[in-house]
Amino acid sequence: MRVVFSFRPALAPLLGALLAFAVLPAKADDGKLVFSDTSRIASIGGSITEIVYALGEEGHLVARDSTSNFPRAALELPDVGYMRALSPEGVLSVNPTGILALHGSGPKEAVDVLKKSSVPFIEVPEHYSREGILEKIRAVGKALGVDAKAETLAAEMDAKLKSVEKRTASIKERKRILFVLSTQGGKILAAGSNTAGDGIIKLAGAVNAVEGFSGYKQMSDEAIVTARPDVILTMKNAGPPISEDELFANPSIASTPAGAARKVISMDGGYLLGFGPRTAEAIHDLAVSLYGNQVAD
Amino acid sequence: MAEQSIAGAAGRVTAAEGDRSARARIVILLLSLALALSMFLSLTSGASDASAVRVIRDWLTGAVPADAALAARDQLIVYDVRMPRVLLGVLIGAALAVSGAVMQGLFRNPLADPGLIGVSAGSSLGAVAIIVLGTTWLAPATLALGTLALPLAAFFGGLSVTLLLYAIATRQGRTSVATMLLAGLAIGALAMALTGILIFMADDRQLRDLTFWQLGSLAGATWPKIGTVGPVIVLALAAMPFLSRGLNALALGEATAGHLGIPVQRLKYTAIVGVSAAVGASVAVGGGIGFIGIIVPHLLRLAIGPDNRYLLPASALLGASLLLLGDAVARTIVAPAELPIGIVTAVAGAPFFLWILLRKRGIVDL
Numbered sequence: 257m258r259v260v261f262s263f264r265p266a267l268a269p270l271l272g273a274l275l276a277f278a279v280l281p282a283k284a285d286d287g288k289l290v291f292s293d294t295s296r297i298a299s300i301g302g303s304i305t306e307i308v309y310a311l312g313e314e315g316h317l318v319a320r321d322s323t324s325n326f327p328r329a330a331l332e333l334p335d336v337g338y339m340r341a342l343s344p345e346g347v348l349s350v351n352p353t354g355i356l357a358l359h360g361s362g363p364k365e366a367v368d369v370l371k372k373s374s375v376p377f378i379e380v381p382e383h384y385s386r387e388g389i390l391e392k393i394r395a396v397g398k399a400l401g402v403d404a405k406a407e408t409l410a411a412e413m414d415a416k417l418k419s420v421e422k423r424t425a426s427i428k429e430r431k432r433i434l435f436v437l438s439t440q441g442g443k444i445l446a447a448g449s450n451t452a453g454d455g456i457i458k459l460a461g462a463v464n465a466v467e468g469f470s471g472y473k474q475m476s477d478e479a480i481v482t483a484r485p486d487v488i489l490t491m492k493n494a495g496p497p498i499s500e501d502e503l504f505a506n507p508s509i510a511s512t513p514a515g516a517a518r519k520v521i522s523m524d525g526g527y528l529l530g531f532g533p534r535t536a537e538a539i540h541d542l543a544v545s546l547y548g549n550q551v552a553d
Numbered sequence: 554m555a556e557q558s559i560a561g562a563a564g565r566v567t568a569a570e571g572d573r574s575a576r577a578r579i580v581i582l583l584l585s586l587a588l589a590l591s592m593f594l595s596l597t598s599g600a601s602d603a604s605a606v607r608v609i610r611d612w613l614t615g616a617v618p619a620d621a622a623l624a625a626r627d628q629l630i631v632y633d634v635r636m637p638r639v640l641l642g643v644l645i646g647a648a649l650a651v652s653g654a655v656m657q658g659l660f661r662n663p664l665a666d667p668g669l670i671g672v673s674a675g676s677s678l679g680a681v682a683i684i685v686l687g688t689t690w691l692a693p694a695t696l697a698l699g700t701l702a703l704p705l706a707a708f709f710g711g712l713s714v715t716l717l718l719y720a721i722a723t724r725q726g727r728t729s730v731a732t733m734l735l736a737g738l739a740i741g742a743l744a745m746a747l748t749g750i751l752i753f754m755a756d757d758r759q760l761r762d763l764t765f766w767q768l769g770s771l772a773g774a775t776w777p778k779i780g781t782v783g784p785v786i787v788l789a790l791a792a793m794p795f796l797s798r799g800l801n802a803l804a805l806g807e808a809t810a811g812h813l814g815i816p817v818q819r820l821k822y823t824a825i826v827g828v829s830a831a832v833g834a835s836v837a838v839g840g841g842i843g844f845i846g847i848i849v850p851h852l853l854r855l856a857i858g859p860d861n862r863y864l865l866p867a868s869a870l871l872g873a874s875l876l877l878l879g880d881a882v883a884r885t886i887v888a889p890a891e892l893p894i895g896i897v898t899a900v901a902g903a904p905f906f907l908w909i910l911l912r913k914r915g916i917v918d919l
Binding site for chain 2 (some may be wrong): 319322334335336337338340341343344345346347348349350351360362363365366368369372373374375450470471472473474
């Protein structure tokens with residue numbers, strides 16, 4: 257019995273067929289901003305859920321994602337999973353009349369299936385700035401048909417955020433902060449530009465000690481020494497806690513001003529990086545930890 | 554000794570072998586029934602209460618449901634979520650299991666796996682390149698191909714590695730399996746290193762996408778994707794039965810197989826390209842689903858013996874069933890969220906793999 261099958265001749269038509277199958281995806285540009293029926297809303301993204309509660313519209317919620325852990329009452333809602341790993345059937349199983357999702361929810365295939373269903377899907381943009389927070393509040397309010405309420409909340413937030421920013425405006429000696437996401441295996445993963453960590457540092461009237469990269473990256477020892485942070489900022493309640501001893505056991509961290517003074521600030525992850533209704537307080541807390549009575553009330 | 558464990562090669566018909574083939578046929582029949590049952594279970598289970606049976610019955614009888622909106626939702630869930638997923642599970646499960654069985658026959662090593670020769674690493678590199686560079690350097694590709702960019706890139710990544718391996722390991726029209734294995738390890742390492750560079754370049758959001766993709770999942774099942782990878786896997790699987798006799802002869806050694814009239818060189822070529830196509834396409838849509846390629850052929854060798862004429866089809870059936878059942882678990886155990894299936898297969902597979910190793914060392918008795 258001879259083997260008479262060979263792949264070689266089949267290869268070219270095969271690849272041709274493959275490319276032929278690569279049809280252009282339909283552009284799902286529905287441009288919807290308002291839900292026609294707000295009776296059963298699934299909220300995806302911690303800050304979105306917080307805003308819905310802050311607007312007093314939580315009665316509409318029937319589901320949340322795993323990043324929505326504030327306020328505590330939200331934990332009672334069914335959890336449809338991590339916002340970047342949604343299961344379309346899971347989200348549809350709570351019979352929502354609308355899906356309100358923070359920018360970056362996914363995966364794309366799941367979102368495509370959800371958009372194909374008759375359930376309206378509204379994506380809320382996110383920018384790590386004061387304007388970004390206000391924009392989020394207005395978008396959530398608009399989607400739920402409570403624009404006036406949202407405008408009131410946005411104005412209130414705006415005033416709060418501005419007053420916190422004003423407190424730090426006169427400070428001459430800006431502290432340099434290194435935001436450390438993790439110290440896994442002695443490697444320091446730090447926040448560069450275009451991250452929530454970077455945004456919160458700036459809002460608190462400080463300087464990100466990291467320059468020259470965006471996103472979260474592993475820092476070399478030399479880069480840490482050159483960054484000369486005055487303070488290390490870390491997150492609590494998000495994965496394994498970062499121990500101070502482990503942090504300062506790192507010789508390059510120990511050699512910085514932050515290391516010499518053993519200055520670490522640790523804050524709840526959702527509170528610190530959510531860019532939602534609690535951000536004004538988070539900035540205030542951070543600024544007080546940094547500058548003490550220079551910014552106190 | 555692998556040669557001894559794969560006995561009963563081409564030709565000799567003994568009483569024991571007759572028993573064995575009868576037994577294998579029964580096992581294959583049972584596995585077919587098991588697959589049909591798994592498909593039914595998979596289609597009818599999920600996070601929502603959408604009833605696949607009702608949707609299909611309404612479609613068959615042309616009944617008009619009372620609640621049109623709910624019926625539309627259920628139709629979407631059954632047709633656009635569960636059906637492509639069941640089909641993809643069957644395709645990928647069969648592809649991984651058969652590829653594993655073919656690799657093990659080709660390398661005459663029961664622990665060989667497509668991951669071993671760098672095909673999976675090549676596919677991963679292609680996929681990661683799209684995830685990380687899709688918005689910058691590779692933007693034209695992602696814009697033109699949409700969600701198909703990733704599977705296509707992964708497929709070509711796997712295929713490129715294979716063709717490169719072939720070029721390296723073939724001298725005067727003869728392919729050295731040993732050279733290919735070593736070159737595969739090196740190329741796999743290189744592909745992983747390049748993937749590492751990309752991971753370093755990735756931003757926070759892309760990193761999270763990557764993590765989930767690497768865990769493996771059938772969640773991305775859509776009809777267009779099945780249209781892309783389905784034909785590749787079906788073609789590759791269709792080629793595999795042609796290999797079974799050749800692989801049986803190969804168990805006796807290359808020279809012996811050659812004397813038996815087996816075109817050894819062509820056999821290797823077909824096996825490698827078929828496996829690459831099947832695995833590349835599977836990794837492309839499913840990400841890192843491990844252990845199916847090792848476990849399924851092993852279980853079956855214990856049940857029906859090493860004859861590839863039965864082992865390959867049985868592997869396809871069992872691989873498909875196991876992946877479907879694993880996926881049903883992944884979809885329902887933490888509903889309304891879902892687990893990545895790579896976790897399910899690894900949790901079930903890794904201990905089993907260790908058990909095989911211990912058995913081979915004679916520590917655990919069967």
